[in-house]
Amino acid sequence: MKNITVLGVTGSIGMQTVDVVKNHSDRFKIKAMSAGFNIAKVEEILEMIDVEYICVVNKEDATYLQKKYPHKYIYHGTEGLIKIATLSEVDIVLNAIVGFAGLLPTIEAIKAKKDIALANKETLVVAGHIITKLVKENNVKLLPVDSEHSAIFQSLNGENRKQIKKIILTASGGSFRDKSCEELVGVSVQEALNHPNWSMGAKITIDSATLFNKGLEVIEAKWLFDVSYDQIEVLIHPESIIHSMVEFVDTSVIGQLGNPDMRLPIQYALTYPERDVLAGGASLDLAKIAALTFKKPDFKRFRALALAYQAGREGGSKPCVLNGANEQANELFRNGKIEFLQIEELVEKALSCHQTIKEPTLQQLIEVDAWARDFVLKEIGEDGCKH
Secondary structure, eight states, X not given: OEEEEEESTTSHHHHHHHHHHHHTTTTEEEEEEXXXXXXXXXXXXXXXXOOSEEEESOHHHHHHHXXXXXXXEEXXXXXXXXXXXXXXXXXXXXXXXXXXXXXXXXXXXHHTTOEEEEOOTHHHHHHHHHHHHHHHHHTOOEEEOSHHHHHHHHHTTTSOGGGEEEEEEEEOOOTTTTOOTGGGTTOOHHHHTOOSSOOOOHHHHHXXXXXXXXXXXXXXXXXXHTOOGGGEEEEEOTTOOEEEEEEETTSOEEEEEOOSOTHHHHHHHHHTTSOOXXXXXXXXXXXXXXXXXXXXXXXXXXXHHHHXXXXXXXOTTHHHHHHHHHHHHHHHHHTTSSOTTHHHHXXXXXXXXXXXXXXXXXXXXXXXXXXXXXHHHHHTTTTSOOO
């Protein structure tokens, strides 16, 4: 039996993890879980499965849950997150928290020698140099949960990583993949959230529409697979059937195919190095699909992707600025405070105004993240002044 801590359990990845665990109760148990503010969803989960340790954001919510579930251990805040991420009984921590908030519990879990199933790409984007060093020092597994990185991970099984020629990250292109920049003027939040292939949380769906999500994945891939940015290529693949590929020095290309179903990479991270039946999983019918198409992204149209490559190549604290500014701008768009195209504009301004720190410490990254968010807010006058 493998005991799991799920961070961000009420989100899309978290709920699909619950589904995987329910269907493999002989192999897995969710020992601990964290949630944000969706307490009703926490209660719903507790009706389905027995979870001993729970962490929420607010003290008031923790008090409420403790009264309702007196025999469970209820925590709150960052200290609570770290507590459930480092429990001695836990074997693996699946981090499905969205954003920078996932960084600190990942670090502490690694220090506690827990294997990490990582859906929180921001952890590697902002602190890849710290995380990869800690993983080696503590001899733990870092298992990707993103469908693209899981596909690369699976394609590299049994292969010599020194013989990688390039990694090919596929992208659906998001809600607006066929629209020009001119056609994006004035698009609504609802339109941006209408993803053609995947069911994801709001923040990631908007990131998919801008292609910031793919840009973050480029940086994540650099750290996960120890390749240069020149070895990472992005292709728009509207069908989302080939989840990513690896080309080797002999020109052979190996990829992983499957229907768009996030439960598959989640389950693979939990069962690795074995595989198991995916309950309710549909077999891929290539004859029915009939055709798979690809095209190179236009970096002028998808400015976010160009910014991610730029920040990644500059390194240091620049990816942290990219991520923090994007998180803030993404939220502002979802709240109706800015236009869709302003997301890229604000991130680009933040990057151009930041003085790079070459080897940032964790404390410096926390400060840089706060600076990037504050910069974006000041740019639109949210604090009553203009940068």
